[in-house]
Amino acid sequence: MQQSQHLVIIGNGIAGVTLAQHVRQKSNCRITLVSEESATHFSRPALMYVYMGHMRYKDILPYPVWYWQKHNLQQVHGRVTKVDFEKKELELQNGESIEYDTLVLATGSCPAFYNWPGQNLKGVQGLVTLQDLQSMEENTKEVSEAVIVGGGLIGVEMAEMLLSRGIAVTILVRDMHYWYNVLPKQEAILVANNIRRHGINLLFGEELRSINPDAEGRVQSITTQSGKQLRCQFVGLATGVIPNVAFLRNSGLETDRGILVNEFFETSQPEVYAIGDCAQFRHPAPDAPAVEQLWYTGRQHGEALAQTLTGNRQKYNRGPWFNSAKFLDMEYQTYGFVPATWDTSYDSLYWEHSDGAKAIRLLYEQESGLLIGVNLLGIRYRHDLCHHWLQQQYTIHQVMQELPAVNFDPEFFQRYEQELYTQYAQRFPNQATPASKTNWWDLRNHFNLFSSSDSC
Amino acid sequence: MSPLTSTYSSPVTPNARGGAFKLVGLLLIGLGILGLLVAAFGAEAVSPVLTGLGGTAALTVGGLLYVWEARKQKSVAEQNNGAWQNDVTARGASAWVLGVVLTGFYVLLYWFPDTLRGLVLAVEPLSQLLRNRPADHWFLYGTFYTLAILIMGVHALLKYRNSNYHIIRTVSVMFFQLGFAFLLPALLLFLNKPEFYFSYFWPLKYDYLFPGTVSYLIDNGAALGVFMVFWGAVFSFLATPVLTYFWGKRWYCSWVCGCGGLAETAGDPYRHLSDKSKKAWQWEVAIIYPIFGFIIFTTLILWINSWSEGKLLGNLSQGFSSTYGFFIGAMFSGVIGVGFYPIMGNRVWCRFGCPMAAYLGLLQKHFSRFRITTNGGQCISCGNCSTYCEMGIDVRHYAQQGKPIIRSSCVGCGICAHVCPRGVLKLENGPRENRYAPTTLIKRNDVGILN
Numbered sequence: 001m002q003q004s005q006h007l008v009i010i011g012n013g014i015a016g017v018t019l020a021q022h023v024r025q026k027s028n029c030r031i032t033l034v035s036e037e038s039a040t041h042f043s044r045p046a047l048m049y050v051y052m053g054h055m056r057y058k059d060i061l062p063y064p065v066w067y068w069q070k071h072n073l074q075q076v077h078g079r080v081t082k083v084d085f086e087k088k089e090l091e092l093q094n095g096e097s098i099e100y101d102t103l104v105l106a107t108g109s110c111p112a113f114y115n116w117p118g119q120n121l122k123g124v125q126g127l128v129t130l131q132d133l134q135s136m137e138e139n140t141k142e143v144s145e146a147v148i149v150g151g152g153l154i155g156v157e158m159a160e161m162l163l164s165r166g167i168a169v170t171i172l173v174r175d176m177h178y179w180y181n182v183l184p185k186q187e188a189i190l191v192a193n194n195i196r197r198h199g200i201n202l203l204f205g206e207e208l209r210s211i212n213p214d215a216e217g218r219v220q221s222i223t224t225q226s227g228k229q230l231r232c233q234f235v236g237l238a239t240g241v242i243p244n245v246a247f248l249r250n251s252g253l254e255t256d257r258g259i260l261v262n263e264f265f266e267t268s269q270p271e272v273y274a275i276g277d278c279a280q281f282r283h284p285a286p287d288a289p290a291v292e293q294l295w296y297t298g299r300q301h302g303e304a305l306a307q308t309l310t311g312n313r314q315k316y317n318r319g320p321w322f323n324s325a326k327f328l329d330m331e332y333q334t335y336g337f338v339p340a341t342w343d344t345s346y347d348s349l350y351w352e353h354s355d356g357a358k359a360i361r362l363l364y365e366q367e368s369g370l371l372i373g374v375n376l377l378g379i380r381y382r383h384d385l386c387h388h389w390l391q392q393q394y395t396i397h398q399v400m401q402e403l404p405a406v407n408f409d410p411e412f413f414q415r416y417e418q419e420l421y422t423q424y425a426q427r428f429p430n431q432a433t434p435a436s437k438t439n440w441w442d443l444r445n446h447f448n449l450f451s452s453s454d455s456c
Numbered sequence: 457m458s459p460l461t462s463t464y465s466s467p468v469t470p471n472a473r474g475g476a477f478k479l480v481g482l483l484l485i486g487l488g489i490l491g492l493l494v495a496a497f498g499a500e501a502v503s504p505v506l507t508g509l510g511g512t513a514a515l516t517v518g519g520l521l522y523v524w525e526a527r528k529q530k531s532v533a534e535q536n537n538g539a540w541q542n543d544v545t546a547r548g549a550s551a552w553v554l555g556v557v558l559t560g561f562y563v564l565l566y567w568f569p570d571t572l573r574g575l576v577l578a579v580e581p582l583s584q585l586l587r588n589r590p591a592d593h594w595f596l597y598g599t600f601y602t603l604a605i606l607i608m609g610v611h612a613l614l615k616y617r618n619s620n621y622h623i624i625r626t627v628s629v630m631f632f633q634l635g636f637a638f639l640l641p642a643l644l645l646f647l648n649k650p651e652f653y654f655s656y657f658w659p660l661k662y663d664y665l666f667p668g669t670v671s672y673l674i675d676n677g678a679a680l681g682v683f684m685v686f687w688g689a690v691f692s693f694l695a696t697p698v699l700t701y702f703w704g705k706r707w708y709c710s711w712v713c714g715c716g717g718l719a720e721t722a723g724d725p726y727r728h729l730s731d732k733s734k735k736a737w738q739w740e741v742a743i744i745y746p747i748f749g750f751i752i753f754t755t756l757i758l759w760i761n762s763w764s765e766g767k768l769l770g771n772l773s774q775g776f777s778s779t780y781g782f783f784i785g786a787m788f789s790g791v792i793g794v795g796f797y798p799i800m801g802n803r804v805w806c807r808f809g810c811p812m813a814a815y816l817g818l819l820q821k822h823f824s825r826f827r828i829t830t831n832g833g834q835c836i837s838c839g840n841c842s843t844y845c846e847m848g849i850d851v852r853h854y855a856q857q858g859k860p861i862i863r864s865s866c867v868g869c870g871i872c873a874h875v876c877p878r879g880v881l882k883l884e885n886g887p888r889e890n891r892y893a894p895t896t897l898i899k900r901n902d903v904g905i906l907n
């Protein structure tokens with residue numbers, strides 16, 4: 001990007017902001033971030049902590065005011081009503097217009113509602129935006145019972161939030177197990193038990209049929225597909241998110257579920273790119289979804305596109321998958337790919353603590369022993385080492401040699417890698433030799449698992 | 457079909473749980489405070505021992521009962537619920553009242569100790585028992601201080617009950633306060649030996665290496681006095697660098713030190729109030745290192761003066777002790793350091809005033825294996841780490857760039873790693889080679905906070 005050019009980014013979430021930061025590092029071009037939602041970037045996954053009183057809104061802003069000034073990143077708080085791709089111009093709701101040379105769409109997601117009767121009643125909402133947080137504050141006043149529809153990550157976050165206000169919560173889960181499109185059954189059961197331990201009621205195999213109003217037009221109860229009627233004064237719809245692209249329909253930009261992009265994030269319009277939750281890959285990589293809706297992938301999109309925009313045209317390659325979350329007080333990490341179910345060509349080592357709060361799974365290919373993925377509940381592993389294993393296509397036997405080095409739990413915590421090793425040794429009595437590379441710092445040096453550009 | 461089946465297995469209203477015990481606890485706390493007020497201001501109309509010591513006992517039992525119920529009924533993830541919403545932990549009116557009361561106590565303690573006569577009489581039997589001598593206002597202070605660490609230590613143990621690191625660390629500060637800073641000094645007095653705190657060292661306890669104290673200890677303590685001087689010197693110049701090399705400054709600040717002990721226990725509910733701004737960091741650097749330099753300079757001058765047999769400066773030691781003691785010891789560590797807990801957070805003294813923290817900090821930054829590692833690219837920039845850092849470090853600034861956190865002010869309390877919802881941070885000791893090297897899994901845009 002030349003100094004005289006104007007890079008305009010619609011959306012100030014993690015994707016848009018990461019892009020702006022990385023372009024700025026290499027270019028003096030003009031950069032403007034436009035957002036309808038908020039005046040500046042905030043951490044979306046942290047919204048729940050504001051509601052629960054762990055932090056104030058200003059605490060979830062990752063960068064202070066001086067940061068934006070110092071890096072000359074202009075922030076515009078306003079709604080884009082129209083994009084004119086011919087004139088390379090945005091129209092804002094307040095009548096102003098912004099011209100661009102390069103436009104990046106990073107508009108994120110909005111909650112997916114499925115036309116349930118009563119979904120627009122007072123007291124019914126999703127949770128994605130800052131505005132959703134504000135309405136949740138309003139909608140949960142004087143509420144004693146709530147129903148959450150959907151047992152994903154947003155669902156359990158909403159449940160935790162409501163719990164903090166002493167509101168009784170029931171979660172409707174479509175599948176017979178918790179988050180069963182992602183978690184294997186054993187992990188799903190552990191998570192479900194943990195959620196129940198906190199006094200949250202889980203109803204499996206139940207879907208929403210309708211939301212029923214009282215005389216004032218406020219939610220009074222819901223009816224499930226099986227005909228159960230549950231009293232509630234608040235309904236949280238947490239059945240996933242969809243790309244926030246409604247304002248771009250019929251604008252001349254090719255969209256499907258999201259804005260269609262190639263592996264360079266190029267859209268159907270010249271000099272227009274889309275990243276983050278709103279982008280949909282025309283040709284997703286094998287095993288990768290077409291729409292990636294995570295904080296981490298948003299950041300990676302931003303990093304990758306910044307390379308292209310600053311002259312180092314680069315395909316997006318997200319590398320080994322990873323994600324993490326927290327179910328109330330149970331941490332979850334995953335590295336690589338662990339599906340909910342697998343066929344007989346795969347097998348896994350699975351260890352579970354008797355306290356029902358910790359588990360480790362290593363999934364591998366039967367024949368080759370190739371490590372496919374790692375699931376962790378209540379245990380922390382080193383991202384850098386897991387990434388290395390997956391990138392270098394370690395077999396389960398190679399992994400076992402380095403297993404003690406991967407633990408990232410705090411000091412004085414009990415380690416369970418030995419129990420996993422015992423299982424492994426029983427299954428592979430011929431290959432099993434005790435771990436030889438147990439020191440993380442040695443491995444870190446040996447495999448160069450650190451960035452050397454930045455030592456001071 | 458029945459209309460409106462309620463499926464809520466148990467109506468969970470956290471506020472209603474354990475209500476009875478909480479109420480009894482609160483009643484006892486109220487009774488205890490009343491007793492202490494009568495002892496303090498009742499002109500000895502009723503026995504101060506009955507009201508004062510009885511009140512202290514009631515306060516202790518009530519406090520423990522309340523703390524137990526309040527913390528046990530919340531799961532570990534719920535412990536910080538409402539920290540920024542409750543009046544008393546969010547700089548509300550009750551926080552200011554508490555701040556004024558605490559500050560007022562320090563004002564009386566330092567400048568008008570005679571006003572505390574009733575309370576001093578209340579702890580008289582305890583003083584006789586432990587020290588075989590009459591109580592004074594410092595013994596009263598030590599008793600209250602130790603009780604605060606013990607009761608609120610239980611609070612911290614329950615709050616962080618799923619973490620062995622915090623359990624061991626909290627037990628450690630409780631042990632060092634009770635044993636090394638309360639019972640052992642009392643025992644020394646009981647045996648007619650010089651009073652000595654084995655858990656405080658120069659430059660925090662600056663006068664332990666002043667010629668006046670050294671000669672006093674050697675003259676009055678004989679062999680034990682020599683050992684005390686030896687102990688102090690070894691810790692200041694040998695053990696401190698060695699321990700800090702291996703474990704960072706935490707071995708002292710959040711494991712042993714009494715000021716740190718109070719901050720980690722009684723001050724824990726206020727840790728989020730510490731100022732995280734760049735300005736605060738600049739103030740910190742501008743105050744703490746000059747104080748440390750001043751102590752080094754003064755110690756040297758005093759020794760030179762002592763070797764020159766007073767020809768150089770005359771009787772300066774006395775004047776210094778009272779001046780510095782007043783401004784730094786009283787004003788800073790007491791009034792602002794503790795009195796302002798509910799307003800400015802729990803580590804004001806440790807951040808801005810403590811010379812030991814400056815010394816340990818320099819060692820930690822430049823000569824230590826300690827760091828807080830960021831786990832790859834897992835940070836979600838939520839801000840819990842920065843918010844709950846009692847030292848006002850913007851931990852997130854480093855974590856979101858995948859950098860290790862190596863800051864001289866970090867006391868290694870480990871709460872950042874505890875409140876992180878993604879388990880991204882780990883306190884650890886490793887080789888100094890590539891200590892600052894970040895992960896390869898986040899591309900950084902390098903930006904310093906202080907340039």
